[in-house]
Amino acid sequence: MNKVATIAGSDASGGAGLEADLKTFAEYGVYGLAAVTLVATMDPDREWAHSVFPVERDSLEAQLKTIFSGVGVDAAKTGMLGSSYAVELAAWYLGEFKIERYVLDPVMVCKGAGEALNPELNELVADLLLPLALVATPNLFEAGQLAGMETPTTVDEMKRAAVRIFERGAKNVFIKGGSKLPGQQSAIDIFYDGKDFNQVEGALVDTTWTHGAGCTTAAAIAAGLALGLDPYESVSRAKKFITYSLKGGFALNRWVGPGNPSAWRKGFN
Numbered sequence: 001m002n003k004v005a006t007i008a009g010s011d012a013s014g015g016a017g018l019e020a021d022l023k024t025f026a027e028y029g030v031y032g033l034a035a036v037t038l039v040a041t042m043d044p045d046r047e048w049a050h051s052v053f054p055v056e057r058d059s060l061e062a063q064l065k066t067i068f069s070g071v072g073v074d075a076a077k078t079g080m081l082g083s084s085y086a087v088e089l090a091a092w093y094l095g096e097f098k099i100e101r102y103v104l105d106p107v108m109v110c111k112g113a114g115e116a117l118n119p120e121l122n123e124l125v126a127d128l129l130l131p132l133a134l135v136a137t138p139n140l141f142e143a144g145q146l147a148g149m150e151t152p153t154t155v156d157e158m159k160r161a162a163v164r165i166f167e168r169g170a171k172n173v174f175i176k177g178g179s180k181l182p183g184q185q186s187a188i189d190i191f192y193d194g195k196d197f198n199q200v201e202g203a204l205v206d207t208t209w210t211h212g213a214g215c216t217t218a219a220a221i222a223a224g225l226a227l228g229l230d231p232y233e234s235v236s237r238a239k240k241f242i243t244y245s246l247k248g249g250f251a252l253n254r255w256v257g258p259g260n261p262s263a264w265r266k267g268f269n
């Protein structure tokens with residue numbers, strides 16, 4: 001059984017974070033393990049405003065030990081880390097246990113939160129985690145932050161950001177333009193392996209129910225890597241997977257709607 005670990009926050013609403021990751025791992029037929037970095041909650045009395053409760057350092061370290069020196073894994077991903085000690089611990093365990101199939105989802109914003117969550121952590125993530133990543137999966141905003149440039153608004157700018165992020169250490173860079181790139185008829189992402197660019201296109205899914213899309217995509221890539229796919233194959237398959245998930249999205253309440261990682265069962269190809 002192929003095993004994949006997520007080091008991520010728990011999203012009490014179930015659509016993002018390690019909940020999205022574990023659902024995705026199950027759909028891929030891989031065994032999921034999870035180290036919880038923080039607990040994220042949403043408040044119906046405050047328009048679904050997010051709060052974040054970090055998990056204590058000792059607890060996080062004990063979880064990582066359980067996973068890496070206990071069970072062992074074929075691949076790993078990180079999501080929302082939320083503290084400098086979570087970034088440092090993740091980097092130490094991923095490095096010490098030579099986890100080669102590691103996907104870095106540099107979560108800097110939450111849908112609904114509007115602004116960067118922990119701007120002071122961005123450089124630490126870039127310095128400690130980018131060099132370990134087989135695949136980094138920033139969205140447009142995160143790509144701009146990691147590349148030290150404005151948020152890309154064109155495919156050319158995405159390519160420039162990808163080159164900078166590669167130069168900072170990620171072996172493969174997958175920038176998710178998705179539905180956010182202005183003036184496009186399809187959801188355009190860019191994959192760069194240090195030599196070639198591939199434009200990864202999917203149907204533009206007309207939905208506002210996209211909560212957890214980034215987590216699900218990165219989890220699908222990590223699961224693909226654990227199954228032995230190469231980075232580009234993993235990304236291509238993840239793109240199909242997330243397109244189905246978004247098509248299967250639904251309204252959870254009047255503020256938010258998640259994708260549905262099990263939607264591919266209605267017709268994956």
Ligand code: PXL
Nearest residue numbers: 009010011016017040080110
């Ligand atoms: O979608 C980003 C994200 C990642 N991780 C956790 C979250 C969210 C957004 O709500 O709660 C735990």
